[in-house]
Amino acid sequence: MAGEAELRLREQLSRLRSLPLLRGAKLSSELQRLQKQLDRISGEPSDEEIWRSVELARHPDRPYTLDYVERLFEDWFELHGDRQHGDDAALVAGIGRFRGRTVVLVGNQKGRDVKERTRRNFGMAYPEGYGKAMRAMELADRHGFPVVTLVDIPGAYPGVTAEQHGQGGAIARSQALMSRLGVPAITCVIGEGGSGGAIATALADRVLMQENAIYTVISPEGCAAILWRDAGEARKAAAAFKPDAAHCLELGVIDAIVPEPGEGAHLDHDEAARLLGDALGESLDELEGQSGDDLRRRRRVRFRTIGQVPATR
Amino acid sequence: MSERIDVSIEHKHAPPQDGGRPHPNTCPKCDSHYRDDELEQHLNVCPHCGYHFPLHAHERIRQLSDEDSFVEEAADLRSDDPLDFFDLRPYTERLAEAELATGLGEAMVIGRGAIEDLPCQLAVMEFGFMGGSMGRVVGEKFARACEGAAERGVPLVSVTTTGGARMQEGILSLMQLPKTVCAVEDLHDAGGVLISVMAHPTTAGVLASFASLGDVLVAEPGALLSFTGPRVVQQTTREKLPDDFGLAESNYRYGHVDAIVPRPELRPTLGRLLRLFANGR
Numbered sequence A: 001m002a003g004e005a006e007l008r009l010r011e012q013l014s015r016l017r018s019l020p021l022l023r024g025a026k027l028s029s030e031l032q033r034l035q036k037q038l039d040r041i042s043g044e045p046s047d048e049e050i051w052r053s054v055e056l057a058r059h060p061d062r063p064y065t066l067d068y069v070e071r072l073f074e075d076w077f078e079l080h081g082d083r084q085h086g087d088d089a090a091l092v093a094g095i096g097r098f099r100g101r102t103v104v105l106v107g108n109q110k111g112r113d114v115k116e117r118t119r120r121n122f123g124m125a126y127p128e129g130y131g132k133a134m135r136a137m138e139l140a141d142r143h144g145f146p147v148v149t150l151v152d153i154p155g156a157y158p159g160v161t162a163e164q165h166g167q168g169g170a171i172a173r174s175q176a177l178m179s180r181l182g183v184p185a186i187t188c189v190i191g192e193g194g195s196g197g198a199i200a201t202a203l204a205d206r207v208l209m210q211e212n213a214i215y216t217v218i219s220p221e222g223c224a225a226i227l228w229r230d231a232g233e234a235r236k237a238a239a240a241f242k243p244d245a246a247h248c249l250e251l252g253v254i255d256a257i258v259p260e261p262g263e264g265a266h267l268d269h270d271e272a273a274r275l276l277g278d279a280l281g282e283s284l285d286e287l288e289g290q291s292g293d294d295l296r297r298r299r300r301v302r303f304r305t306i307g308q309v310p311a312t313r
Numbered sequence B: 001m002s003e004r005i006d007v008s009i010e011h012k013h014a015p016p017q018d019g020g021r022p023h024p025n026t027c028p029k030c031d032s033h034y035r036d037d038e039l040e041q042h043l044n045v046c047p048h049c050g051y052h053f054p055l056h057a058h059e060r061i062r063q064l065s066d067e068d069s070f071v072e073e074a075a076d077l078r079s080d081d082p083l084d085f086f087d088l089r090p091y092t093e094r095l096a097e098a099e100l101a102t103g104l105g106e107a108m109v110i111g112r113g114a115i116e117d118l119p120c121q122l123a124v125m126e127f128g129f130m131g132g133s134m135g136r137v138v139g140e141k142f143a144r145a146c147e148g149a150a151e152r153g154v155p156l157v158s159v160t161t162t163g164g165a166r167m168q169e170g171i172l173s174l175m176q177l178p179k180t181v182c183a184v185e186d187l188h189d190a191g192g193v194l195i196s197v198m199a200h201p202t203t204a205g206v207l208a209s210f211a212s213l214g215d216v217l218v219a220e221p222g223a224l225l226s227f228t229g230p231r232v233v234q235q236t237t238r239e240k241l242p243d244d245f246g247l248a249e250s251n252y253r254y255g256h257v258d259a260i261v262p263r264p265e266l267r268p269t270l271g272r273l274l275r276l277f278a279n280g281r
Helices: A002-018 A025-041 A047-057 A065-072 A114-119 A127-143 A160-164 A167-180 A195-199 A220-228 A231-241 A245-250 A269-287 A292-305 B036-041 B057-064 B091-102 B136-152 B167-174 B176-189 B230-237 B248-253 B263-278
Strands: A074-079 A091-098 A101-108 A147-153 A185-194 A206-210 A214-216 A256-258 B071-073 B108-115 B118-125 B156-162 B194-202 B216-219
Touching (some): A047 A231, A065 A101, A065 A147, A065 A269, A074 A127, A091 A269, A101 A127, A127 A147, A127 A167, A147 A195, A160 B230, A167 A292, A167 B176, A185 A195, A185 A269, A195 B167, A206 A245, A206 A269, A214 A245, A220 A231, A220 B167, A245 A256, A256 A269, A292 B176, B057 B263, B071 B136, B108 B136, B118 B263, B136 B176, B167 B176, B194 B263
Parallel strands (some): A101 A147, A185 A206, A206 A256, B118 B156, B156 B194, B194 B216
Antiparallel strands (some): A074 A091, A091 A101
């Protein structure tokens, strides 16, 4: 029904306009772009558009965490190792100066060429990666530095040693640690927000998502293999569980969509970084000055109230 | 060369004649078969080989809690269909079918009860309800169980049996991980206790959230406790999996659970833990 779709679009737009991230004159051009983008998707992204997001989120030229670090951070110092027994190259952590303040950054990292991809395990973290994330975030908490996490992980690594090293527990404890942080935490999904591996570092005060990123409970292929009994039905699965940014915003899972240049971030890393930097900066400004207790309380309420269940019959 | 002809008259692991699943009272490990009352008498553990049969949520509660002590809460919560999800069948149809099959409104039962005279809150999962998957209602029920425990100042005992997050609610199911994690943290901040009992299977999204955050983690023998299941690991990595991959025994060896407790000892073990955490109060 056209009327229903239009209503939904209007609601989305009014929500977008009222988002704190988009407040202020200097972001009005982004608002316009977003409006155009939302006009294009006319309320409900088509199955084709959803699949395009999946493809763009996985595009081999898409900027990765360290591409953004290079463009947005000064005095970057990378932290290595989980202080237990390993250093996971699929997840990077470090301290750097972002727009005048010291922040701790945690991000999933994929590789650009074959050798690098293998070294980074295609961006799929091991428990050692979450261990590194946790100790970096503890450092931030200790010294009052805000935490920025960039999420870009196909999923936690499905391997024997990953299980033996306690993957499930590590993902749980990393979330628990984020729920205790007394410093601001901001997450942006910059590519694939795949399942438990993604949420491990995404329990933040503000959760943003780039225009062409996806955020999923399971990979489209995994969902298709289970529900359709055929991994080849990934398109159908993606269309059914709606992992695109517009839907995530509509469902209240994310707070704002970060625009990408032109047809996607892969075409212009510099501009993509500028737009991401602006969004992160705005969010950090908003959260500045709040006490640790307030941050913790609001952060937990945020996740307590996402996707409220229907009222009791 | 064509396939060989099977000349065996009878095979231990022959597929059942009707092509369906083996009878629920037949032990999948040793093929012993039991009457309902026999199984019940042995707490649904095979007296011959020790295999732990799956337990329905209310049966589990009956085994663990003091007689007539359990009062269910939030039983009327039902899932709706936020994504209009349709795979081979509509999600709403699967929900209705699960409710008919289990007599439960969702894959978790919560309420107040007592174990060995010590009051506690219980949150018990039901695998029969869509594979014990966690959608918004399971997340909500668990969060309410945490809040109930904190308000009443009693420990929370959770018993998990689940395949993980429920795909049919998409990203909202993934959001149940941080939601339940925050609920546990609030409980801990209030001085509360979570004792997590992991039954077969406890995997994926539930293992990666509240189930792993208990003050004490207890597993049933032979329970599969892995973030990724053996089939997916095998398919993805082509690694040879160890025989005990992901099992409670392997988790115990690698230091991920505190104890493996056979079902007959579970109630006394929980009683002991509740007394210890009560610390004479």
